[in-house]
Amino acid sequence: EVQLVESGGGLVQPGGSLRLSCAASGFTVSSNYMSWVRQAPGKGLEWVSVIYSGGSTYYADSVKGRFTISRHNSKNTLYLQMNSLRAEDTAVYYCARETGGNSLDYWGQGTLVTVSS
Amino acid sequence: DIQLTQSPSFLSASVGDRVTITCRASQGISSYLAWYQQKPGKAPKLLIYAASTLQSGVPSRFSGSGSGTEFTLTISSLQPEDFATYYCQQLNSYPGTFGQGTKLEIK
Numbered sequence: 001e002v003q004l005v006e007s008g009g010g011l012v013q014p015g016g017s018l019r020l021s022c023a024a025s026g027f028t029v030s031s032n033y034m035s036w037v038r039q040a041p042g043k044g045l046e047w048v049s050v051i052y053s054g055g056s057t058y059y060a061d062s063v064k065g066r067f068t069i070s071r072h073n074s075k076n077t078l079y080l081q082m083n084s085l086r087a088e089d090t091a092v093y094y095c096a097r098e099t100g101g102n103s104l105d106y107w108g109q110g111t112l113v114t115v116s117s
Numbered sequence: 118d119i120q121l122t123q124s125p126s127f128l129s130a131s132v133g134d135r136v137t138i139t140c141r142a143s144q145g146i147s148s149y150l151a152w153y154q155q156k157p158g159k160a161p162k163l164l165i166y167a168a169s170t171l172q173s174g175v176p177s178r179f180s181g182s183g184s185g186t187e188f189t190l191t192i193s194s195l196q197p198e199d200f201a202t203y204y205c206q207q208l209n210s211y212p213g214t215f216g217q218g219t220k221l222e223i224k
Contacts, residue, residue, distance in 0.1 A: 035213070037161075045153075045161065045204055047213035058211035061118070094160055102208040103151035103166035110160055 002026035002106045004095050009111030016085050016115070022078040022095030022108055030073045033098035036080050038091035039110075046091070049080065050098065063089075085115045119143050121205055123216035129224045134195045138219045140188045140205035149209035152181055152190045156201045164203075165190065197223075
């Protein structure tokens with residue numbers, strides 16, 4: 001059974017850093033495109049970043065230069081390193097697997113990141 | 118960047134109604150469009166991918182159509198569990214984008 005479990009969210013001050021983890025089971029992270037998507041409280045979904053199976057990465061303009069997506073192959077885990085956090089980064093962060101059909105077929109339950117002093 | 122515009126943003130309907138949600142892309146994305154359903158406090162659920170392919174396990178009352186810049190999601194006969202928020206998404210090119218969402222409420 002495919003499962004994605006995020007962790008690492010919490011309260012952080014503006015300018016601070018946080019690393020989110022997404023532990024996968026039932027499939028191999030490194031063989032798939034893996035994405036992060038976020039949702040600010042009461043708002044819509046925002047695509048954040050993707051890492052290809054080959055290692056290429058892409059970011060939303062709103063996080064480029066501050067966030068880094070990566071993976072640990074032996075741990076079968078996806079990461080999102082978030083630096084220079086701002087209040088507008090406050091959101092539930094979801095990891096998701098991208099299918100060959102250019103869609104996200106499996107999602108984690110989400111982890112809440114709150115940026116506030 | 119490709120923008121996706123959904124309409125309407127809010128939709129009030131009754132059980133048994135047929136409803137259609139539209140998603141327009143700012144430039145052509147072939148058939149690389151997906152639809153998701155999200156209920157409060159839950160992760161989104163994939164309904165349709167490649168514009169018209171039903172994800173495994175999704176009821177056949179859901180259908181999608183379109184290509185290029187205009188796409189539709191149709192629910193043929195609303196069921197109580199269908200009242201939720203629906204999003205379109207394109208991953209044809211990065212950055213990926215979502216529509217702003219359509220909240221489907223019970224009339």
